[in-house]
Amino acid sequence: MDELRENNDGQKDEKSVIPGDLYSLMAEIITFAQELNDLKDEQSNFE
Amino acid sequence: MQPLGIQFGNMVGKAALTGVNSSVGGGGFAPAMGTGVLLARTANPFQFQPGQNLFGMVTGRNEDGSFNLRFGNTTMQANSGSELNVGQPLNVTVSNQQQNGTVVLNVATTPFSSLDNQAVGQTLAKMNVPLTEGNLSLANSMLEHGLPLDKATFQSTQKALAQLPPAPNTTVANARIGATCFLQANQLPLTSQNITSLSNFIATNPQLGQQLFNLQNELRQLKIDSNNKLSSRSLEILEKVPGLLGELTAEPSGGVKGSGSSKGRGMSKALFDSAKQAGIETGLTWVGGDDDPWEMVALFRQLHEMMDENPTLYGKLPSTLKGMEENLQAARLLNQGKPDSSLGFYYMQIPLRFYKGESAEVWIRYKWKEGVGRVVDLNDTRLEFSVKTEYLGDLYFTADISEGVIDVNVGVDDEEILAFVEAYLPVLEDRLNESGWITGNFVAQLRSSLDIEREDFISEQDFSSLEGVNVEI
Known part of the structure; x- marks a missing residue:
């Protein structure tokens, strides 16, 4: 876990x-x- | 069959149900029962008047194939020629009495559309509750959620809702009523905070909300069916279910940068939770969020192991839980694998709106760096989506990100859908712009011409040449 956290140092979500x-982006x-x-x-219902 | 005491709303009578002919649909929020006819034998069929509306629920299944039906606090048995689902609300109208001592009951198509306001109004009047639009709506919602329509339950629900400011619209109002009914039925505190967070959750996660309601109804009923003979371990596991709900209703508390729509913001937290369960965000917590490691697979496993002790009690629930557990385990194994090349993909399955048959799969490209591990580089990555929809079929999205610029391709299966998607693709581009992305090419095309990178990876290696490994845990 610590390793993973270190990997992302400097990124917006540490x-x-x-x-x-x-x-x-995925959500959008x-x-x-x-x-x-x-x-x-x-549209199908309207038609 | 011995006559059984049954209670329909405020009416109490004695009846024995000898035959049931009905068609059924799904449970919970889905349409509960198709149009059908119940034939109920009773000592005094004339106590039921034609046109009366009665509300109840299917509460259990017996080894001989019969079902338990509950109306108020009383349970009775019924035989059915077709399948009934435990937890389904029952809404029937008395059709007529027959000479042989049976009463014909017509089953409503759904527990929602067919609720008779006049019958609900009559029940409220007997409880000396004013027949306002709000009271009728509350009473209807209570019945839809399987709560008994009695004065004490009605008043406590009403009091809980009065803690909150006026609802801005009917959607919010309905979600609040649903949340209150749920909390009350499960003896959870009716605080304004609980009601607000749960109603927000229900409004934005209808699929998970529905599953939880169904799960809660099933589990709650177990205590009744087993006459409190469940082991202490089983009871301990059941106690975890509200905790499960609490995790799912937790509000995001940070870590998400710029999102165009409020719906998207709410979904970001759900996606993070999905990534946790899929073994991507291993053991990590949401930035600034709760520190409680929520282990869904372990909970599912405990629940279906408990159910293996007496599988006939639980209907389809154990296989549903087992399937969900296996899916999560498979995703974890995929995400733990080390790729041959320096590139690989994280994999996630995301349940969306269950009643619309929606689901999504997402692949997120990472780079494998020696001595470091997997790194998803925001300035050089690719996301691939397969979203299953009800009216557009499968939609395939690819999003390539390079130096802050994002290109999106959408693959569809036929020309008509292609024209439709093309017309609205600028909306997605606008939203991503608003979220701070620099947008590049946004293109819709037929799926056959879409470049699916992960498929290239798979096709590079002959399946028969792959080395078999034991992945048992």
Whole structure:
């Protein structure tokens, strides 16, 4: 664990193996996919 | 069959159910029962009036194939020609009485859409509760969550909700009611903080919320079915379930930089937790967050080992838990492997909205550095996503990041969906810009022309040439 923490020294999120910005990016992309799906559903219902 | 005392809401009668013909759907928040007919034999079928609405729940399954149904505090047995799920709410309407001593009960399609406001209103009136819109909504929600509609439960729920400021909209109001019902049903403190954090969690994690409600209903019922004969160890494990919920409702307390949407911010914490469970963020804690190492696999294992003692009591729950445990173990093994080349991918499975059949898989590229280990470099990495959706099929995203610039490709399976995704791709680009990313090329294309890097890695090596290793833990 200490080794992993040392690996990320100098990054924005010191304790995380994956930089925090990438979690935000993942969340944006997955949320976008879900919203696209909902939009498609709404369009289908409207038509 | 001996007549059994049963209670339907405020009504008490004696009945024995001799035949059940119904079709069923999922449990919990999903539609509970399809349209069907229950044939109930009773000593006095004429005590039930045609048109009466009755509320109850399927509470257990017996070794002879019959089911226990609970209405209020009383349980009765029923035989069914088709499958029933433990935990399903029952909402039936009395259709008519027959000469042979049976009562025909029509099962509502779902426990939600079919709740009869008039019947709920009549029950409230008997409890001397004013028939306001808010009270009717609260009563309906209590029934949907399997709580008994009696005066004491109604008033304690109402009092708990009064601690909070007015809800800005019905979505928040419903989530708060759901959270309050859940806490109350599990004898957890009805503090404003608990209600707020749980309702936020329910609003942003409908799939996990649903699973937890189902799990809680199942486990709570175990205590009733077993007449408190569960071992002290089993009881100890059951006590951990609220703790599980507490972990999942923990709010992110830092570490996430810039996110465009509030939904995205909430999901970042869930993704971090998924990475922890997948063995990526091994033993680490959220920056500034709780220090309690939450071990989901161990909890799942303990629960299904406990259930192995008497598997017939638990229905599908043990296999569900075992499947989840195996998935997590597999992801951990993948993430512990050392790649042949200097590049490798972390792997995560993410459950999304269960009722929409959504899930996501994410691969995150890292570099293997001798003497250091795996390093995910924010300035030189690649993420690949496979997101399963209900109406667009599988969507494949790749995000290449180099020196702060991000390129995104979206792969889809057919031309119609391609045009749809292309039209909205600028929205994603705008959001990432707002989050501080410098955006490069954003392209949608057919999946067949998308470059999936991890597949190149796999195809480089002939499967038969791989060395077999024992991965038992």
